[in-house]
Amino acid sequence: xxxxxxxxxxxxxxxxxxxxxxxxxxxxxxxxxxxxxxxxxxxxxxxxxxxxxxxxxxxxxxxxxxxxxxxxxxxxxxxxxxxxxxxxxxxxxxxx
Ligand code: SF4
Ligand code: SF4
Numbered sequence: 001x002x003x004x005x006x007x008x009x010x011x012x013x014x015x016x017x018x019x020x021x022x023x024x025x026x027x028x029x030x031x032x033x034x035x036x037x038x039x040x041x042x043x044x045x046x047x048x049x050x051x052x053x054x055x056x057x058x059x060x061x062x063x064x065x066x067x068x069x070x071x072x073x074x075x076x077x078x079x080x081x082x083x084x085x086x087x088x089x090x091x092x093x094x095x096x
Contacts, residue, residue: 009046014063017089021061023048023070024081031057031079039073040080065091 025031031038032055041051046063049070064085071082084090 009065011094012065013092013094015089015092016062017085020086020089021059022083022085022090023059023061023064025057025059026079026081028056030077031055035074035077035079040070043069043073045069063091 035057038049038051038057040049040059041057045067046065048059048061048064050058050060052058066084068082071080074080
């Protein structure tokens with residue numbers, strides 16, 4: 001049976017740590033004013049970052065896969081504060 005990526009991702013479970021996002025944008029003004037590419041908005045596999053029409057970038061970490069890509073692509077401005085979720089929270093991968 002063929003299973004596509006979306007179906008595989010759907011099998012994972014995610015526990016939200018309400019009020020304690022494990023990734024934050026340090027300075028929203030930097031995203032809006034200084035970051036031309038806003039790469040985080042298109043590399044995130046879970047679509048956590050969203051480019052709003054007015055150049056602001058919003059981040060909702062629910063569903064984050066902890067891949068680290070957003071931190072890697074933000075090397076021009078180092079504007080992403082990134083840490084793993086607290087124990088028991090975040091993504092629970094289902095293998096197989
Ligand atoms: S890559 Fe970094 S500076 Fe640019 S929009 Fe994303 S978080 Fe902001
Ligand atoms: S760590 Fe990966 S999945 Fe999580 S917000 Fe960053 S790019 Fe998206």
